[in-house]
Amino acid sequence: MKTYEQIKEYVKNILSEKRFYHSECVSERCVELAKIYGVDTEKAKLIGIAHDVAKEMPAEKQIEYAKENGIELDEVELKNAKLLHAKIGAKICEKEFGFSKDMVEAVKNHTTGMSGMDMLSKVLFIGDATGIDRTYDEAKYLYEIATEDIDKAIFECINNTIREVIDRGTPLHINTVMTRNEYLLK
Ligand SMILES: [Fe+2]
Ligand SMILES: [Fe+2]
Numbered sequence: 376m377k378t379y380e381q382i383k384e385y386v387k388n389i390l391s392e393k394r395f396y397h398s399e400c401v402s403e404r405c406v407e408l409a410k411i412y413g414v415d416t417e418k419a420k421l422i423g424i425a426h427d428v429a430k431e432m433p434a435e436k437q438i439e440y441a442k443e444n445g446i447e448l449d450e451v452e453l454k455n456a457k458l459l460h461a462k463i464g465a466k467i468c469e470k471e472f473g474f475s476k477d478m479v480e481a482v483k484n485h486t487t488g489m490s491g492m493d494m495l496s497k498v499l500f501i502g503d504a505t506g507i508d509r510t511y512d513e514a515k516y517l518y519e520i521a522t523e524d525i526d527k528a529i530f531e532c533i534n535n536t537i538r539e540v541i542d543r544g545t546p547l548h549i550n551t552v553m554t555r556n557e558y559l560l561k
Contacts, residue, residue, distance in 0.1 A: 376473040382425050390431055398424050400506030408498040422481045422499050429464035437463045451546045461486040488533055488554030497525050504532050530558035
């Protein structure tokens with residue numbers, strides 16, 4: 376597996392300054408959450424820095440990459456370019472960085488959520504939403520909840536996402552709905 380420094384260099388070369396800073400902030404948050412929830416802090420650090428590796432790849436390139444690598448994309452993902460980078464990024468993390476299965480899964484799940492997420496996936500999901508680059512009050516509030524009850528934070532975060540998707544008028548991904556139901560029914 377590639378080291379943190381190697382991955383950092385890789386993403387620094389392909390991401391904008393803003394997105395790279397976001398990745399560093401997410402990595403830090405993931406480590407903090409990993410400590411609280413007893414998951415591997417090294418894995419958390421690596422998935423944080425790597426999670427948006429495909430975010431700035433043009434949509435056509437991402438679709439092409441998916442075809443070349445046998446990644447199935449559903450209709451909603453194909454119509455919402457924002458969603459593509461999770462699956463594409465996960466594949467890059469597997470192929471280029473040598474991530475373990477749970478780390479690849481976490482990157483894959485970071486945008487829509489997924490039912491049955493393990494703690495590493497949960498850490499990245501909330502780390503992404505609450506890095507210190509997120510300046511809005513909601514992020515601070517979510518992080519506070521997450522330090523006490525990460526499942527509750529995910530539920531709140533998903534509710535916000537769903538409201539945003541409705542306001543934007545874009546299709547809602549089925550995994551987001553399934554994740555919400557899982558935490559609602561807990
Ligand atoms: Fe992302
Ligand atoms: Fe992100």
